[in-house]
Amino acid sequence: MAATKVVVDPITRIEGHLRIEAQAENGRISNAWASSTQFRGIEIIMQGRDPRDAWAFVQRICGVCTVVHAVASCRAVEDALGITIPPNANLIRNLVHGMQFIQDHVIHFYHLHALDWVDVVSALKADPAGTSRLARSISPWPNNSETYFKAVQDRLKKFVSGGQLGIFTNGYWGHPAYKLPPEANLMAVAHYLEALDWQRDVIRLHTIFGGKNPHPNFLVGGMACAINLEDTGTINAERLVDVQAMIRRARDFVEQVYYPDLMAIAGFYKDWAAIGGGTKNFLCVGEFPEAGVNDFGKLYFPRGVILNGDLSTVHEYDHKLVKEYITSSWYEYPGGDDVGLHPYEGETKAKYTGPPAPWEYLQGLDKYTWMKAPRYDGKPMQVGPLGRMLVAYASGHDDAQGIVNEALGRLGVGPAALFSTLGRTAARGLETVLIARRMETWFNSLIERVKSGDTKTFAGEKWEPSTWPASCEGYGYLDAPRGALGHWVQIKDGKISRYQCVVPSTWNCSPRDKQGQMGPYEAALVDNHPLVNPEQPIEILRTIHSFDPCMACGVH
Amino acid sequence: MSATPLPPQPAPPRPRGFTLGHRIPPPSGEYRWVYLWDAPLRAMHWLAAIAIVALAVTGFYIGKPYFITGGAESADPFVMGWMRFIHFASAAVLVMTAIVRGYWLLAGNKFERFAALFPVRPRDWVNMWKQAKFYMLMERHPPAYLGHNPMQQLSYTGIYLVAAVMVVTGFALYGQSNPGGLINRGFAWVPALAGGIQMVRFIHHVLTWVLIIFIPMHIYLAMRADTLERTGVISSIITGGRFVDAKEKFIDAEDA
Amino acid sequence: MSFAAPSWFPATESVEDELARRGVSRREFMEYCSSLCIVLGVGKSEAPRMAAAILADRRPSVIWIQLQECTGCVESVIRTSEPSIGTLVLDQISLDFSHTLMAAAGHAAESAAAAAMAAEKGKYLLVVTGSIPLADDGIYLTIGGRTAKVILEEAAEGAAAIIALGACAHWGSVQAARPNPTGAVGVSEVIKNRPVVNIAGCPPIADVVTATVAHFLTFGRLPAVDGDGRPLFAYGARIHDQCPKRANFDAGQFVEKFDDEGARKGWCLYEVGCKGPATFSPCPIFQWNSHTDWPIGAGHPCIGCTERGFWDTMTPFYGRLPDVGGFGIESKVDILGAALAIGATAGVVAHAAATSVHQMRERKRSLPVVDPTSGGPGTPKA
Ligand code: HEM
Ligand code: HEM
Ligand code: NFV
Ligand code: SF4
Ligand code: SF4
Ligand code: F3S
Ligand SMILES: [Mg+2]
Numbered sequence A: 001m002a003a004t005k006v007v008v009d010p011i012t013r014i015e016g017h018l019r020i021e022a023q024a025e026n027g028r029i030s031n032a033w034a035s036s037t038q039f040r041g042i043e044i045i046m047q048g049r050d051p052r053d054a055w056a057f058v059q060r061i062c063g064v065c066t067v068v069h070a071v072a073s074c075r076a077v078e079d080a081l082g083i084t085i086p087p088n089a090n091l092i093r094n095l096v097h098g099m100q101f102i103q104d105h106v107i108h109f110y111h112l113h114a115l116d117w118v119d120v121v122s123a124l125k126a127d128p129a130g131t132s133r134l135a136r137s138i139s140p141w142p143n144n145s146e147t148y149f150k151a152v153q154d155r156l157k158k159f160v161s162g163g164q165l166g167i168f169t170n171g172y173w174g175h176p177a178y179k180l181p182p183e184a185n186l187m188a189v190a191h192y193l194e195a196l197d198w199q200r201d202v203i204r205l206h207t208i209f210g211g212k213n214p215h216p217n218f219l220v221g222g223m224a225c226a227i228n229l230e231d232t233g234t235i236n237a238e239r240l241v242d243v244q245a246m247i248r249r250a251r252d253f254v255e256q257v258y259y260p261d262l263m264a265i266a267g268f269y270k271d272w273a274a275i276g277g278g279t280k281n282f283l284c285v286g287e288f289p290e291a292g293v294n295d296f297g298k299l300y301f302p303r304g305v306i307l308n309g310d311l312s313t314v315h316e317y318d319h320k321l322v323k324e325y326i327t328s329s330w331y332e333y334p335g336g337d338d339v340g341l342h343p344y345e346g347e348t349k350a351k352y353t354g355p356p357a358p359w360e361y362l363q364g365l366d367k368y369t370w371m372k373a374p375r376y377d378g379k380p381m382q383v384g385p386l387g388r389m390l391v392a393y394a395s396g397h398d399d400a401q402g403i404v405n406e407a408l409g410r411l412g413v414g415p416a417a418l419f420s421t422l423g424r425t426a427a428r429g430l431e432t433v434l435i436a437r438r439m440e441t442w443f444n445s446l447i448e449r450v451k452s453g454d455t456k457t458f459a460g461e462k463w464e465p466s467t468w469p470a471s472c473e474g475y476g477y478l479d480a481p482r483g484a485l486g487h488w489v490q491i492k493d494g495k496i497s498r499y500q501c502v503v504p505s506t507w508n509c510s511p512r513d514k515q516g517q518m519g520p521y522e523a524a525l526v527d528n529h530p531l532v533n534p535e536q537p538i539e540i541l542r543t544i545h546s547f548d549p550c551m552a553c554g555v556h
Numbered sequence B: 001m002s003a004t005p006l007p008p009q010p011a012p013p014r015p016r017g018f019t020l021g022h023r024i025p026p027p028s029g030e031y032r033w034v035y036l037w038d039a040p041l042r043a044m045h046w047l048a049a050i051a052i053v054a055l056a057v058t059g060f061y062i063g064k065p066y067f068i069t070g071g072a073e074s075a076d077p078f079v080m081g082w083m084r085f086i087h088f089a090s091a092a093v094l095v096m097t098a099i100v101r102g103y104w105l106l107a108g109n110k111f112e113r114f115a116a117l118f119p120v121r122p123r124d125w126v127n128m129w130k131q132a133k134f135y136m137l138m139e140r141h142p143p144a145y146l147g148h149n150p151m152q153q154l155s156y157t158g159i160y161l162v163a164a165v166m167v168v169t170g171f172a173l174y175g176q177s178n179p180g181g182l183i184n185r186g187f188a189w190v191p192a193l194a195g196g197i198q199m200v201r202f203i204h205h206v207l208t209w210v211l212i213i214f215i216p217m218h219i220y221l222a223m224r225a226d227t228l229e230r231t232g233v234i235s236s237i238i239t240g241g242r243f244v245d246a247k248e249k250f251i252d253a254e255d256a
Numbered sequence C: 001m002s003f004a005a006p007s008w009f010p011a012t013e014s015v016e017d018e019l020a021r022r023g024v025s026r027r028e029f030m031e032y033c034s035s036l037c038i039v040l041g042v043g044k045s046e047a048p049r050m051a052a053a054i055l056a057d058r059r060p061s062v063i064w065i066q067l068q069e070c071t072g073c074v075e076s077v078i079r080t081s082e083p084s085i086g087t088l089v090l091d092q093i094s095l096d097f098s099h100t101l102m103a104a105a106g107h108a109a110e111s112a113a114a115a116a117m118a119a120e121k122g123k124y125l126l127v128v129t130g131s132i133p134l135a136d137d138g139i140y141l142t143i144g145g146r147t148a149k150v151i152l153e154e155a156a157e158g159a160a161a162i163i164a165l166g167a168c169a170h171w172g173s174v175q176a177a178r179p180n181p182t183g184a185v186g187v188s189e190v191i192k193n194r195p196v197v198n199i200a201g202c203p204p205i206a207d208v209v210t211a212t213v214a215h216f217l218t219f220g221r222l223p224a225v226d227g228d229g230r231p232l233f234a235y236g237a238r239i240h241d242q243c244p245k246r247a248n249f250d251a252g253q254f255v256e257k258f259d260d261e262g263a264r265k266g267w268c269l270y271e272v273g274c275k276g277p278a279t280f281s282p283c284p285i286f287q288w289n290s291h292t293d294w295p296i297g298a299g300h301p302c303i304g305c306t307e308r309g310f311w312d313t314m315t316p317f318y319g320r321l322p323d324v325g326g327f328g329i330e331s332k333v334d335i336l337g338a339a340l341a342i343g344a345t346a347g348v349v350a351h352a353a354a355t356s357v358h359q360m361r362e363r364k365r366s367l368p369v370v371d372p373t374s375g376g377p378g379t380p381k382a
Helices: A054-059 A068-081 A087-116 A128-138 A146-161 A182-202 A204-210 A237-268 A270-274 A385-394 A398-411 A421-451 A504-508 A520-525 A538-546 A551-555 B039-063 B079-107 B122-135 B150-175 B182-186 B189-194 B197-227 B233-239 C015-022 C026-040 C044-056 C072-078 C085-092 C106-119 C148-157 C166-171 C206-219 C246-251 C330-369
Strands: A004-008 A018-025 A028-036 A282-284 A287-289 A299-301 A304-306 A322-325 A373-376 A471-480 A483-492 A495-502 B031-035 B241-245 C061-066 C094-098 C124-129 C159-165 C196-199
Touching (some): A004 A538, A018 A520, A087 A182, A128 A146, A146 A182, A182 A204, A204 A237, A270 A421, A282 A385, A282 A483, A287 A421, A287 A471, A299 A385, A385 A398, A495 A504, A520 A538, B039 B197, B150 B182, B197 C330, C072 C206, C124 C148, C159 C206
Parallel strands (some): C159 C196
Antiparallel strands (some): A282 A304, A287 A299, A322 A373
């Protein structure tokens, strides 16, 4: 039987514009191409700008992971100019980034990923009493009563009976790939709605320290929010109490709703622990510096590289080994399209060679995406929660080992199950639990420092361009919700002369390189991957969504 | 034009010849007092001068409030409040003087009228070069004008223009606090032309320096004319008239 | 806030008329209702009642397309406080297409959008986030192989009104910053024949968006706008004129460096580059994220994110004046200005000195040719 050409474009419930093309044979995917179909040119736009403004520009690379580019940018500029930010500013950045992780992962789970596993229409047939029993058996969450689930179900019924299905129109309801009983579906739908209200509440932590969300404010040299317990317009006790309460509510939701739901749903989809593994090299640049960005030993999530799924060795990470290739991408390099460039030599010169729009297929073309192809020491790398958990697990990180082992135990599977679509989705939930717990540590350290009289939030010695060297360069690393992020900046005469970003989704959604090595999305789609009905590509959505794609990030 | 008779004066025992001060005393030895500037013009000049100095000082505070920092309790010193108040009040005075002076361009005497203030006649451009050479100490005789010489005409034209831009940009900035208001709507073309309100602010800021640079040069040339050329310009902007050589032929004397 | 369906909504239209206008046959529609009854487990016999209910109680259709953007605007709207996003989407509108939330993908999603556009032709509210890259035939953004421009034009065709949500849809935002490599423009540059309202901001405050939707649904038209198409209820006043730190501004109390004494007293951010004096936005009044705080409130100067072109016109963000030709940073302009002023004064003094030297020399040289008879007393003429 000849291979069927499959196109899924747009991939919905992600950030940005992703096109998946595949070939399917006998209910399996035999070949796959991931194409990012948007380009904005932000690296070009950065040239000639004031490096202190850079964070705000690059923050707009993505409004979903709104914090991460801003912080990576500040770190890059601070690295270039030799600025060490005060410990308070570092703790505040950790809190803001931590809450970003938590909120982003919960939204991803319920609002972007859940409909791949949860059949909304089936929830209409659930027995609310059964849902209540199920919910109580896995969690002490207060909203677990039969009345509560009944009310949710009635609301859903009213919605559906109006005949306007809105965002649920043309969903793949009733597809045999849906395995949850109606009661579990109803529980998930209830939490879909609850999470909407919850995220809006806890994200206010960004507003307190950064003035708004999305796109809270940052500052090269620290944070702009001054601490003064004696003033109404600064970070004072009232603000801090609000922050503390949000941290608590975040942790409660993660521990009592997200994690139990994740485990419950995963239990019905264990077959997905053998599907969609793909690339077995993992990279984590580390995140949540607890003693300054250059103290790599004190990163809450350790940095490191895992090769070929071998958890016995964690290789040291060296940013000099990162290179970007454009063999399959719509760009050109002055030195030829087959060389790889380190970001300090990086070029962003768009050169579209695809067919004029509208087109039907990109598969078979040499160049087929706006995504560059980063490689570490020549190898494609998978980045993200799974990479983070694996590096931490393999490095002997107590918290990570604890929760990974607990989850594996609950599901009754071995560590090999992690290298899969289900593994990626599960790892995201596990690390959310760890961060939600760690937030309290950072918060308490901040309080201790303030108590001891240190309220400094900004190091201003190198603020004025007159204090800068004529030329310098810096690297800002950060492990973002979707994985390893790097910003590389070069500054000449007070202005940015080169700015390059290599982003989690650039790693994961990278196309084939000059050796034909697939990127992680592509590799996952051809790894023991089913596709029952090409007209209803729910399996493709499951695996792609398990990466939590962000195309605006990846291409920028 | 009035000319007041003066009692005869003893001639100072001065050498005659080619000196920069060759007009001391006038070669003919006869003086004539010419009335140039009417009272409204003189009044407006000094009001404008005061307003411009006030605008520049308060404007710089507005632009860079480093030099006075408020006290601990807000609303107590109201420094910026006062600065802005003085700035806007002075702006009002400046606009008022501009209106009167503008009217006087039509209603004033021949030295005050439009043609005397702007280098609009071909002869002005020829004489401007002579005047420039005089200032460069390359020429002994500056072209003789009763009113503004062409260089003055040009500099006043320039300064009128700068002041006009200041007023226009100032009002464009001012209007923003009441977006639906007359001022904002009336001056909406300004940011559109300048490329945004920040550019307007920038122009307003930079042109302040032009005004500031004008002041010393202007005063110097006035003093120079009084002491070297003995043309009595300083007193003229106070009393309205100046002494001139009775025999001298003035280029602008016969102007309509 | 409660949304009533607008008066022109076809509640009074007969089912037949309604269906005819939509190009749906009655038989098709009744089949749809029957299958819905089965899904709901109420039995086919309820189908006529359901049909009547469906046609009588329709929520207004909203179609939201996403073009060249960062999705920050979507995230912002998801944080709306009143009504909550859940209430909005389930009870008040029918969100018939949304890239971020849609269950279906690929063809299924596109056909859902096409069906809604056909069924609600002339009535749906079109929400657009993101800009339209026009350079190089629009190849910098395609969805389903089609360019952003084509997608927007098609969606705008049947829209009753368009909300251009966020700076990207308003004028292009960050990707339109110099040198705008993709030729990104806002919605109103492409769509000229439909009413477009610009919800300014990068991103805008969620409540401004929901209030604009509410305005449309309640009053059947878009709210009144300023010269840049922004609703007056939100963008009608300057931040600087509504700012709680205005008292500090008037008092001359300024943050001179971040985290200085002034910063710890919550003083005005004017000197560290606040663009509040040039920015029209309701931030100080509405505040952000359920009225928690706002940028200036949290100690960072406003960067002017509701103003067209702010990435170029409001930068450098920490300077008060624009950097014109690399020369705009205040200190440089002022240094030059002061230098020229001093130079002018010095020049004037030097010129005076040169003049007197010259004069003395001239006088010396001309002494021998003195004619002692000249210079007698003159008689002033009447
Ligand atoms: C009718 C005339 C004028 C009006 C209406 C006016 C108005 C204004 C306004 C509204 C501002 C901004 C204040 C703020 O941001 O709150 C301003 C600033 C300023 N004005 Fe004027 N002004 C006028 C004339 C002048 C003149 C003649 C000068 C100088 C000699 C001047 C010098 C300045 C300066 C230096 C600033 C600060 C600019 C900056 O750095 O932003 N203004 N003026
Ligand atoms: C010793 C001091 C000064 C003398 C003798 C003097 C003299 C004069 C004279 C004779 C004119 C021509 C009048 C006319 O045609 O309108 C004039 C114009 C002018 N002066 Fe002065 N001036 C003096 C100081 C100043 C100062 C301090 C300023 C501003 C800060 C100033 C600003 C102007 C301006 C803007 C004009 C042109 C506008 C006008 O024609 O009214 N002057 N000055
Ligand atoms: N950096 C970054 Fe990202 C990406 N990829 C991150 O979590 O989403 Ni918008
Ligand atoms: S306007 Fe700003 S926040 Fe909204 S999508 Fe564009 S870049 Fe993102
Ligand atoms: S903080 Fe900004 S908006 Fe507020 S008063 Fe100061 S300059 Fe104006
Ligand atoms: S930066 Fe934007 S969010 Fe408000 S305070 Fe300024 S308009
Ligand atoms: Mg890049």
